[in-house]
Amino acid sequence: MTRVAAIDCGTNTIRLLVADLVPGQGGPTLAPLARENxxxxxxxxxxxxxxxxxxxLARTLAVVEDYAxxxxxxxxxxxxxVATSATRDAENRAVFIDGVRERLGIExxxxxxxxxxxxxxxxxxxGAGADPGVARLVVDLGGGSTELVLGTAAPEAAVSMDTGSxxxxxxxxxxxxxxxTEAAARAHVRALLDLAGRSVPVERADELVGLAGTITTVTxxxxxLREFDAEAIDGARLSIEDTLASCEAVLHSTASERESWGYLRPGRRDVIAAGALVWSEVVTRAVERTAEAGAALTTTTTSLHDILDGIALSLADRS
Structure with a gap:
């Protein structure tokens, strides 16, 4: 059995997954040994x-050393x-790349x-229970970018928008x-969604799936919930109305309310309002576009299986 380690370094969070690849008829699955973030x-x-x-840089490289x-x-x-939005955008990314290579021993x-x-x-x-026959719009809402991917058994259209919490x-x-400020932020997200719609036919989606910290918090x-509960959150289906109401409440929450939420880590408290705003705009756009096509999105689904799992599974093809 092959043991793999995946590291996802985003704009806000760096995460590690170590898992064994378990062979299966439909391809390998993951048996996690450690998840850290x-x-x-x-x-x-x-x-x-x-x-x-x-x-x-110093904060991040210190964690890379621990992960190594x-x-x-x-x-x-x-x-x-894998490094994503922040590193893509930085002119001095070579410093970070060299630091990771030195500590981890890989490129x-x-x-x-x-x-x-x-x-x-x-x-x-x-994720458990995912139906590969459903046209799924997957939204990975990060700190610096938000990815929209439409597909059934595999991605068929994708776009990365320069927006995030x-x-x-x-x-x-x-x-x-x-x-x-809320109006300006919403106008920014809507303009990017207008452009994204040229690449990803959102109206074809049968299901809307949200990934990453903002969406798990809204869920x-x-x-x-009083505390973070992975079992309750992973695969949770919310009505569109409940999703948007939660986005609205999070967006307009007070500092003391955010401090009281046991599922919201301190390092996310100052950016969660923006994340909720982005998610509300994505959900609203998906509902509008599918309705125009004569269909109806009635729920959102939250998944704790995301890019980190994808990185780990990609190692099945590497010798």
Whole structure:
């Protein structure tokens, strides 16, 4: 049996998955041994400066060093490190790449938005109960980018939008949510969705699946959870009305309310309003487009299987 280690380094969070690849008739599945994540905010101010901040680099590379030790401890046979939006956008990304190589002993990959989307779709499809015959619109809402992927058994159309919880916070909501800043942020997301619709026929979606921290937080809020509960969140189906109501409540929540939510980690509290805004716009657009096509999206589905699982599964094809 092959043991793999996948690391996903995004704008806000860096995560590790170590798992055994289990052969199966429909392809390999994952038997996880360890899942770890840390909020490091690698993308701090990248949208404004075009560079990775020195302090953010130090925070992230310290976690990479810890992950490298964990990978060695668990004796992974194959390792893949994927960096996404913040690293793609940074002119000094070579410093980060060199630092990862030095600590992990492999070449990190700064993947394109299209590859990020493909990996997210593969990961989402690996979740228990996923029906490969359904036209699924998978949304991976990150800190710096948001991927929309449409497909059934495999991706058929994909686009990466330069928007996410950190980027929208820094551009529009850093000083709080007001009617004016909210309107500006929504206009930004809607314009990007207009462009995305040229590449991804959202109206063909039978199911809307959301991935990553913003969407799991909105789901936990809608479910009335006190703490993060993976079993309750993974595969949870919410009505469109409940999803949008939760987005609205999170967007306009107070600091004390966010502090009271046991499922919301401190490093995400300052950007969760922006993330909820982006998710609400994506959901609204998907509902509008499918309705125009004579269909109806009535629910959203949340998956804890995402790009990290996709990275791990991609190692099945690597010798």
């Amino acid at each position: 840390e909020i490091v905010r690698l993308g701090q101010d990248v949208d404004r400066t075009g560079r990775l901040d020195d302090a953010a 030790a964990r990978v060695r401890e668990l004796a992974a046979d194959r390792v893949r490190f 990190p990959e700064v993947v394109s938005g299209d590859e990020e989307a493909r990996l997210s779709f593969t990961g989402a499809l690996s 950190v980027r929208v916070t820094e551009r529009y909501l850093a000083d709080g949510v007001t009617p004016a 936990a809020h809608a479910l009335g």
